[in-house]
Amino acid sequence: MIRPLNAIFWILRGIRVYALVGSTGTGKSFRAKLVAQKYGIELIIDDGLLIRGDQLIAGKSAKKEALYLGAVKTAIFHDKPHRDEVTRALQHEKFRKILIIGTSEKMVSRICERLQIPQPFKTIKIEDIATKEEIEKAMQSRQIEGKHVIPVPALEIRRNYPSIFYDSVRVFLKRSFGSGASLPKIYEKAVVRPEYAKRGRVAISEAALSQMVVHCVDEYDSSVKVKRLAIRDDSHGYRITVVLEAPYGTKLASNAHALQEYIVDNIERFTGILVAEVNIVIDRLTPRRKGKGKRY
Structure with missing residues (x-):
């Protein structure tokens, strides 16, 4: 703000x-x-x-x-x-x-x-x-x-x-x-x-990709926490499943879709790799902490 x-x-x-x-x-x-x-x-x-x-x-x-x-x-x-x-x-x-x-x-x-x-x-x-x-x-x-x-x-x-x-x-x-x-x-x-x-240096490990996903989630909404990540690579690109813990009151449908786009945009922009899909799974709802929440 x-x-x-x-x-x-x-x-x-x-x-x-x-x-x-x-x-x-x-x-x-x-x-x-x-x-x-x-x-x-x-x-x-x-x-x-x-x-x-x-x-x-x-x-x-x-x-x-x-x-x-x-x-x-x-x-x-x-x-x-x-x-x-x-x-x-x-x-x-x-x-x-x-x-x-x-x-x-x-x-x-x-x-x-x-x-x-x-x-x-x-x-x-x-x-x-x-x-x-x-x-x-x-x-x-x-x-x-x-x-x-x-x-x-x-x-x-x-x-x-x-x-x-x-x-x-x-x-x-x-x-x-x-x-x-x-x-x-x-x-x-x-x-x-x-x-x-640079060519000859382009490589991304599962650990590095996981770190980027966690960072994207925190940047998008600091009240949402990543519990688990699953990453699979095939001929169509990377397929990522993100299991989240979200606070009560979160608009799950609209926010999850926007978060998917945010993750894909940032990963493709800064790595050059192709992301085929990002699946968001809300595993648990928790009480919302004061002062925490979506930043924009």
């Missing part, structure tokens, strides 16, 4: 938050600058980084993390020093609009809460700005080649994250003006291979 004083601060400044949402590897970062151009958005938050134009303003990249769990935490600003750095930068930057990129509306909502900024004024889904063929091509690039995009020029990534830099790509966009004339605008984007997804 955004604090009252912070809410007043952002309201007085007339800040509007935009969200760009889509499943992992669908090309959100690739199209971020185009969305920002269309809506006149000055700042972008993507995978733990605060970006203005062609510069990295604050934060750290989740793609630099060596472990999957570390990447998850970085992307949602779990660590206080990281969160505070970006919050301070936001308070000093002059802007009216900011774009937050996430795999789901829940993820974007969590980022807004942690950075103490308003919830999204407008949510844009990747399916609204990219064709089915473009999305499939982006997913193939992610799953087969392990390539990720950061919406800043290659020079910025070479300077700040040389170990993950792979290549660069340029996007041409025509800008129309009142006279009917149009001028080309060129956006350069860096292509990287994250530390946690």
